[in-house]
Each structure stands twice: as structure tokens, then as C-alpha cells.
Amino acid sequence: xxxxxxxxxxxxxxxxxHYKCHKCGTPSYQRVIERDASGxxxxxxxxxxxxxxxxxxxxxxxxxxxxxxxxxxxxMHGA
Ligand SMILES: [Zn+2]
Numbered sequence: 001x002x003x004x005x006x007x008x009x010x011x012x013x014x015x016x017x018h019y020k021c022h023k024c025g026t027p028s029y030q031r032v033i034e035r036d037a038s039g040x041x042x043x044x045x046x047x048x049x050x051x052x053x054x055x056x057x058x059x060x061x062x063x064x065x066x067x068x069x070x071x072x073x074x075x076m077h078g079a
Contacts, residue, residue: 014050019063026051029062 014028021029032046032055047056056062 019052021049021062022065024052
């Protein structure tokens with residue numbers, strides 16, 4: 001008799017999407033959970049690919065191959 005080892009006690013949940021990781025093609029991800037100052041576990045706002053374990057700052061960054069960065073560093077020089 002074998003016991004399925006698919007279940008773990010980790011508080012993470014895999015979310016299935018119709019998108020796929022642009023790195024490894026896995027169609028599911030996890031939210032990154034971090035402990036905040038009060039000790040509570042909260043989603044950090046980042047995502048971890050369930051396949052290759054890479055961390056992405058947004059879902060879009062997960063499924064969308066990196067293109068030209070549209071963030072303008074010049075915005076940091078405003079006085
Ligand atoms: Zn991946």
C-alpha cells in the first residue's frame with residue numbers, strides 16, 4: 001500500500017492558468033509568501049514558477065518573455 005506524496009504541509013497553493021512560464025512552460029505558479037514584521041505570513045506580491053522555481057515580480061513577468069524594459073530610469077531624477 002502506497003501513500004500518495006502529492007500533498008505537503010506547505011501553505012503554498014499552485015494556481016493553474018492558461019498562461020505558461022516563458023522559461024520552462026509550466027502552466028502553474030505559486031504566490032511567494034513572506035513573514036512580515038508582525039510575524040504574519042503574507043503574500044509578498046511576487047510569484048514563483050511551480051516548475052523552474054524562478055521568482056517573478058508579476059504574473060506578466062512570468063508568462064511574458066522579457067522585452068525592452070519600459071521603465072524609464074530618468075523618472076528617478078525628478079527633483
Ligand atoms: Zn518556469
